[in-house]
Amino acid sequence: MTSEALSALHPAPGDAAAVARHPRHVRAYGDTTGDGMVQLSFTLPIPHDARAEGAAQMFARKMGIDPAMVVHAKAMGPDFTFFVVYGRSSVILDLAEVPVVEREFPILPANEINLTIRSILNRRLTVIGACVGTDAHTVGIDAILNVKGFAGEKGLEYYREIKVVNLGAQVLVPDLVARARAENADAVLVSQVVTQKDAHLTNTRELSAALTAAFPHGRPLLVVGGPRFDPAMTAELGVDRIFSKGTTPGEVASYLVHALAGGVQ
Ligand code: B12
Incomplete structure (x- = not known):
């Protein structure tokens, strides 16, 4: 919880207006x-x-x-x-x-993101995106990847130092893993919108296991997103980060450089 949120919950004694505003x-x-x-x-x-x-x-x-x-x-x-x-x-x-998953990294401007990638990798960062399983809801992953972006922010394609390979909808896990190997991907970004029968959880676990098996010396960063994911489930699902509803491309780009710089063990 941020210090702002905490002080809202515990207003200074005697500050009746604040207590009334933030019970x-x-x-x-x-x-x-x-x-x-x-x-x-x-x-x-x-x-x-x-x-x-x-x-x-x-x-x-x-x-x-x-x-x-x-x-x-x-x-x-x-x-x-x-x-x-x-x-x-x-x-x-x-x-x-109330438990809250706080953002553990700062939001960086695009030029700083590009510079950090260049200085750490000395090449472009390769990101592969897809909707796996039978899921055909591509609007969310496109919002993050496509240059037109989301909520006034440009997508990852806009970043000079990020190479985006967007595989689109209904990609089979083995095909995604094979492409991640062929591209020597740094990060795999997967969207799961349909949650019927917990398909999003099953597909994510399957992907995590397949990616780990295909990259015995360390798999690419695995990031999943969708409106009904619980961001607290990373360990349970075997992924590095979960993004939920309202995510913007700038948050994802900032997370990727944070992870690249060693923020994710
Ligand atoms: C558009 C839409 C469709 C379109 C999809 C078109 C397309 N190309 O994507 C069409 C008409 C094809 C469709 C079909 C179906 N749909 Co539909 N669809 C929707 C709808 C109305 C909007 C989804 C959307 O575009 N949201 C806008 C985007 C921007 O938001 P988002 O996906 O949440 O993404 C944001 C974040 O979650 C996050 N994010 C998402 N993915 C990722 C990935 C990463 C890596 C990161 C970092 C972040 C991230 O970032 C994004 C930006 O903030 C929703 C209802 C709703 N209002 O949400 C139903 C909905 C998702 N559909 C639903 C259903 C049931 C279906 C069908 C099964 C209907 C049917 N019986 O045929 C089919 C399934 C098709 C399939 N095989 O998947 C249900 C799902 C219910 C559930 N519990 O699973 C919903 C919730 C409607 C409902 N209330 O019943 N659908």
Whole structure:
């Protein structure tokens, strides 16, 4: 947690305005501060009738929502019903207990990134990107790699000292590994957007194992990204860094030089 965030959680004693602005313990906000009101949506595998609405209410109550009001119910075909429930959650969060993965490197300007790569490698840094498995969602990896970039930042192709090989969608793990070897890649960047049946986790583990086996003297840096990854899962998935939603190309380029300079063991 940054020192700014910490001091927001622990305002100076007597600073009543700051305490009111940044309370340490919070409840959900619906109509009025601290009322605990939440809205959630879910689908149950039952036809839409009066019993289904009762079941949805009971389901929400068992999740700790009380009172629970079914404010919307709609049949999704003959055998399923979609619900929206509005109600009160008694959960109180202590913000001091929230785990946060802090960025462990500074964001550098493009010229500094180029200079660092040149001075450490004395050649261009080769990056291979792909969406692996059946995943065809290329917008995220393109946002990071393509020169047009994302959120006003240019992608890695813009950096003079980075060579980008973008393999696109639905790349098989063996093909990606073979290309990483052929290109003598410094970093492999993989996007996984589909999370059905934990496909993103399975594919990432498979890639990590295959890359490690193919590079017995040390594999390239392995970076994965996608909106539903948990950045805290690096060790579990056998990767060096995980980027989640809202990542910008500058963050990724800065991470790559940080790792290159020895920031990743
Ligand atoms: C566009 C889209 C599509 C397009 C994709 C076109 C393309 N060329 O990419 C098309 C129409 C093809 C499509 C198809 C499908 N889609 Co779709 N799609 C979307 C949608 C609407 C937007 C995704 C997107 O482009 N986001 C914008 C980018 C910029 O964001 P991002 O991917 O998160 O990337 C950022 C970060 O995550 C990060 N990042 C991402 N990757 C990487 C990689 C690295 C290395 C790094 C560092 C960072 C990084 O950086 C990026 C910039 O910040 C989402 C819903 C949504 N609103 O998110 C559904 C969604 C992803 N799709 C979904 C589904 C289910 C499908 C289909 C299965 C539908 C179907 N039944 O056919 C198919 C699957 C196709 C396949 N084989 O993969 C689901 C996935 C659900 C799940 N739990 O897995 C979603 C969430 C919709 C939903 N709510 O149900 N889809």
